[in-house]
Amino acid sequence: xxxxxxxxxxxxxxxxxxxxxxxxxxxxxxxxxxxxxxxxxxxxxxxxxxxxxxxxxxxxxxxxxxxxxxxxxxxxxxxxxxxxxxxxxxxxxxxxxxxxxxxxxxxxxxxxxxxxxxxxxxxxxxxxxxxxxxxxxxxxxxxxxxxxxxxxxxxxxxxxxxxxxxxxxxxxxxxxxxxxxxxxxxxxxxxxxxxxxxxxxxxxxxxxxxxxxxxxxxxxxxxxxxxxxxxxxxxxxxxxxxxxxxxxxxxxxxxxxxxxxxxxxxxxxxxxxxxxxxxxxxxxxxxxxxxxxxxxxxxxxxxxxxxxxxxxxxxxxxxxxxxxxxxxxxxxxxxxxxxxxxxxxxxxxxxxxxxxxxxxxxxxxxxxxxxxxxxxxxxxxxxxxxxxxxxxxxxxxxxxxxxxxxxxxxxxxxxxxxxxxxxxxxxxxxxxxxxxxxxxxxxxxxxxxxxxxxxxxxxxxxxxxxxxxxxxxxxxxxxxxxxxxxxxxxxxxxxxxxxxxxxxxxxxxxxxxxxxxxxxxxxxxxxxxx
Numbered sequence: 001x002x003x004x005x006x007x008x009x010x011x012x013x014x015x016x017x018x019x020x021x022x023x024x025x026x027x028x029x030x031x032x033x034x035x036x037x038x039x040x041x042x043x044x045x046x047x048x049x050x051x052x053x054x055x056x057x058x059x060x061x062x063x064x065x066x067x068x069x070x071x072x073x074x075x076x077x078x079x080x081x082x083x084x085x086x087x088x089x090x091x092x093x094x095x096x097x098x099x100x101x102x103x104x105x106x107x108x109x110x111x112x113x114x115x116x117x118x119x120x121x122x123x124x125x126x127x128x129x130x131x132x133x134x135x136x137x138x139x140x141x142x143x144x145x146x147x148x149x150x151x152x153x154x155x156x157x158x159x160x161x162x163x164x165x166x167x168x169x170x171x172x173x174x175x176x177x178x179x180x181x182x183x184x185x186x187x188x189x190x191x192x193x194x195x196x197x198x199x200x201x202x203x204x205x206x207x208x209x210x211x212x213x214x215x216x217x218x219x220x221x222x223x224x225x226x227x228x229x230x231x232x233x234x235x236x237x238x239x240x241x242x243x244x245x246x247x248x249x250x251x252x253x254x255x256x257x258x259x260x261x262x263x264x265x266x267x268x269x270x271x272x273x274x275x276x277x278x279x280x281x282x283x284x285x286x287x288x289x290x291x292x293x294x295x296x297x298x299x300x301x302x303x304x305x306x307x308x309x310x311x312x313x314x315x316x317x318x319x320x321x322x323x324x325x326x327x328x329x330x331x332x333x334x335x336x337x338x339x340x341x342x343x344x345x346x347x348x349x350x351x352x353x354x355x356x357x358x359x360x361x362x363x364x365x366x367x368x369x370x371x372x373x374x375x376x377x378x379x380x381x382x383x384x385x386x387x388x389x390x391x392x393x394x395x396x397x398x399x400x401x402x403x404x405x406x407x408x409x410x411x412x413x414x415x416x417x418x419x420x421x422x423x424x425x426x427x428x429x430x431x432x433x434x435x436x437x438x439x440x441x442x443x444x445x446x447x448x449x450x451x452x453x454x455x456x457x458x459x460x461x462x463x464x465x466x467x468x469x470x471x472x473x474x475x476x477x478x479x480x481x482x483x484x485x486x487x488x489x490x491x492x493x494x495x496x497x498x499x500x501x502x503x504x505x506x507x508x509x510x511x512x513x514x515x516x517x518x519x520x521x522x523x524x525x526x527x528x529x530x
Contacts, residue, residue, distance in 0.1 A: 004031075005028065005031060005032055005033040006031060006032050006033070006055035006056065006125070006128065007032070007033060007035040007051075007053065007054050007055050007056070008027070008032045008033065008034055008035060008054070008055065008056040008057075008058065009034070009035050009036045009037070009038060009044060009047065009048075009054055009056075009057055009058070010022065010034065010036075010037050010038070010058045010059075011037075011038045011039075011040070011041060011043075011044040011057065011058065011059035011060060011063070011068065011071065012039070012059070012060040012063070012087070013039050013040055013060060013063045013064065014060075015039070017060070017087075017110070017112075018037045018038075018039070019037075020112075021058065021112065021117075022034055022037065024112070024114055024117070025114070025117065025118065025121075030118065030121050030122065030125065031125050032055075032056065032121065032125075035051065035054060039063075040063045040064065040065040040066055041059065041063055041065065041066030041067060041068060041070055041071035042065045042066040044057070044059065044066075044071055045066060045071055045074055048074075048075065048078075048080065048082070049078075052078070052080050052082075054080075054082050055082060055083060055124075055128065056082065056083045056084075056085065056121070056124055057071070057072075057075065057082050057083070057084045057085070058084075058085045058087060059071055059072070059084065059085070059086060059087070060086075060087055060088065061086050061087070061088040061090065061095055061099070062088065062089070062090065068086055068088075068099075069095070069098055069099060069102075072084050072086070072099060072102050072104065073102060076102050076103060083105045083124050083127075083128070084099075084103070084104045084105060085104065085105055085106050085108060085117075085120055085121075085124075086099050086104050086106070086107045086108070087108045087109075087110060087112060088107065088108075088109060088110065089109070089110045095107075105120060105123065105124050105127075106120040106123075108120065142170065145166060145170065146170050146172070146221075146223065147223045147224060147225075149162075149163060149166045149167060149170070149172070150172070150221055150223045150231070150233060151223070151225050151226075151231075153174075153233075153275070153278050153279070154181055154225075154231060154233070154278055154279055154281075154282040155279060155282070156279035160276075172221060173219060173235055174235070174275040175275075176219055176235045176236040177236070177273055177274065178235065178236055178237035178238050178271065178272075178273060179233065179234065179235055179237060179271065179272050179273075179274075179275060179277070179278050179281060180233075180234045180237045180242070180245055180268065180269060180270075180271040180272070180281055181231065181232070181233055181234075181269040181278060181281040181282040181285050182231070182232040182234070182245065182249055182266050182267065182268050182269065182285060183229050183230075183231055183232075183266070183267045183269070183282070183285040183286060183289065184206065184210070184229065184230040184231075184232065184249070184252070184253075184264050184265070184266045184267075185228075185229045185230070185264065185265065185289070185292050186202060186206075186262055186263070186264055186265075186292070187263045187264065187265050187292055187295055187297070187298070187299075202228075202260075202262065203224055203228040203229065203230060204224075205260055205262075206230050206256055206260065206262070206264060207222060207223075207224055207230050209252065209255050209256050209259055209260060210222050210230060210232070210252045210256075212255065213248065213251045213252045213255055214232075214248070214252075219234065219235035219236045220232065220233070220234055220235070220248070221233040221235070231282075232248075232249070232266075233278065234248075237271050242271065245268060246268065246300055246302065249266040249268065249300045250300055252264075252266070253265075253266060253298040253299075253300065254298070256298075257298050263297055263298045264298055265291065265292050265295050265298065265299045265300075265301065266299070266300045266301070267285040267286070267288040267289060267291070267301050267303070268285060268300065268301065268302040268303055268304070269281035269282055269283070269284040269285030269286075269303055270284040270303045270304055271304070284303045285303060286374075287303065287371065288301050288303060289374075290367045290370040290371060290374070291367065293370070293388075293391055294363050294366075294367070294391065294395075312357065312360050312361050312364060315350075315357060315358070315361050316361050316364065316365070318346060318350050319343045319346050319347060319350075319361065320339065320342060320343060320346060321343065321361065321364075321365045323339075324336050324339060324340065324365065325365065325368050327339075328368055328369065328372055331418075331422055333415050333418045333419045333422060334419065336415055337411075337412070337415045337416070337419070340408065340411050340412075340415070341408070343404070343407075344404045344408070347400060347404060348400075355397075355398070355399075355400065355403060358400060358403055359394065359395070359397075359403060362394065362403065362404075362407040362410075363394070365407075365411070366394075366407070366410050366411070366414065369411070369414035369415065369418065370414065372418060373414065373417065373418065373421075376418075376421050376457060376460065387410075387413065390406065390409050390410050390413065391410070393406045393409070394406040394407060394410060417455070420455045421455070421456060421457070429454055429456060429461075429464070430461075430464045430465060430468045432454065433450055433454055433461065433465065434465075434468070434469070436450070436453070436454075437450075437476070437477060437480060438480060441477060441480045441481050441484065441503065441504055442481075442484075442502060442503050442504040443504065444504065445477060445504075447461060447462055447473050447474075450473075461473075478514050478518065479518060481503045481504050481505065481514075482503075482514060482515055482518045482519065484503050485499055485500070485503050485511070485515060485523070486519070486526065488502065488503070489523055489526055489527040490527070496508060496511070496512070496523045496524065499511075499523070500512075511523075
């Protein structure tokens with residue numbers, strides 16, 4: 001039984017026929033439900049005008065008030081997509097010919113044959129399903145192209161001609177001057193939210209809620225990226241409507257919290273004038289991104305409303321954190337780590353009573369470290385499982401001493417990670433990785449596992465391997481495995497299946513396809529020397 005029931009109306013001036021058709025079939029089991037019974041075409045037409053989503057109309061051809069043919073004509077003239085089955089006591093070709101011209105699914109003679117009616121309905125159901133699948137594929141294809149082209153624009157990775165052609169095709173208006181990018185993601189300090197365990201699913205749900213709020217609004221484009229963030233591109237932004245962006249984001253955040261029980265944070269980038277500057281708006285939004293680790297409730301953070309001369313700035317100067325930030329910028333992580341402890345001494349000397357202010361300053365410095373990690377394409381949560389607990393401890397600290405201790409724990413983790421990354425980048429880490437692959441190729445290796453093994457970010461490692469090897473990591477791994485398979489085929493009597501498993505392929509068919517792709521021969525042909 002289908003969970004989605006298609007709607008049917010029955011139109012006949014004989015009560016016995018109407019009720020007989022209703023009771024003759026197990027409609028629900030066929031995937032349909034009766035939406036109405038009508039004794040003439042006029043009543044049915046009035047109903048259809050108010051309910052034009054009816055899937056199937058079963059109508060008698062001869063009725064006193066508005067015949068079945070007239071009803072069919074009205075349906076087609078109104079461009080309703082309803083399928084029509086004609087039932088008639090008249091086996092006249094002129095009726096059939098006229099009905100076929102206007103488009104019907106079948107012409108059934110009374111008395112109605114149950115099997116014939118079931119067959120007609122099943123054909124309609126299959127045809128509607130094929131139509132839905134085709135339209136869905138077209139929609140998803142267009143959506144994928146739209147997502148890709150918008151991602152290329154915000155990442156500044158495109159050819160101008162390609163962008164303009166596809167945007168025109170998809171109805172994306174890049175000529176409407178004034179743009180602003182907003183990046184939305186979940187707040188990490190949330191507990192017991194099952195939906196958050198499925199990152200892509202939560203992003204899909206958030207985007208759907210966002211589209212509910214945005215609706216058919218012109219010049220607001222909502223899409224996702226490879227990091228499962230929801231991106232909003234506002235076009236036509238000027239000094240008169242810029243406040244609308246914040247209002248929209250607050251509406252989306254509130255509805256997400258209400259519907260999905262998820263708290264999100266939106267980062268508003270700096271507005272720009274021309275479409276070729278959109279990537280700068282995106283970059284400024286991403287400069288705020290690490291705040292998601294520290295905000296406690298749904299928030300909208302605006303890049304343009306940061307206050308450089310705040311109390312936080314003054315306290316950061318007194319604690320020496322401004323100097324440490326400058327050292328971070330030049331990658332002098334060793335000095336930063338050595339001098340970080342002096343912050344505690346200065347904190348005792350200046351006697352600041354406001355724990356919230358101190359915590360805010362410590363968070364800002366932590367964000368600077370995380371921003372540096374992001375520049376090095378490193379995601380701390382993927383490599384330090386204790387990091388969220390360390391952040392939580394920073395928030396729960398109820399004295400200056402505890403607060404500083406938790407800050408030092410966070411700083412130690414982040415700065416030592418930065419030191420390792422710097423060291424690995426200054427040494428030939430790729431050579432070590434290649435040796436590891438060559439000796440562990442039979443294991444289920446992934447780029448992510450290697451990045452954790454060698455304390456380096458997966459994207460950076462992937463780029464370095466591509467430069468050194470001239471091919472992607474997965475392709476190199478395939479070649480190493482196939483080379484070892486060739487050796488085993490020549491010197492052992494093991495089966496192809498056993499060799500496949502021995503070199504790291506759990507699926508023999510996949511091994512076969514990779515072997516033939518790389519060598520041009522099947523494993524057995526290679527073994528036989530053919």
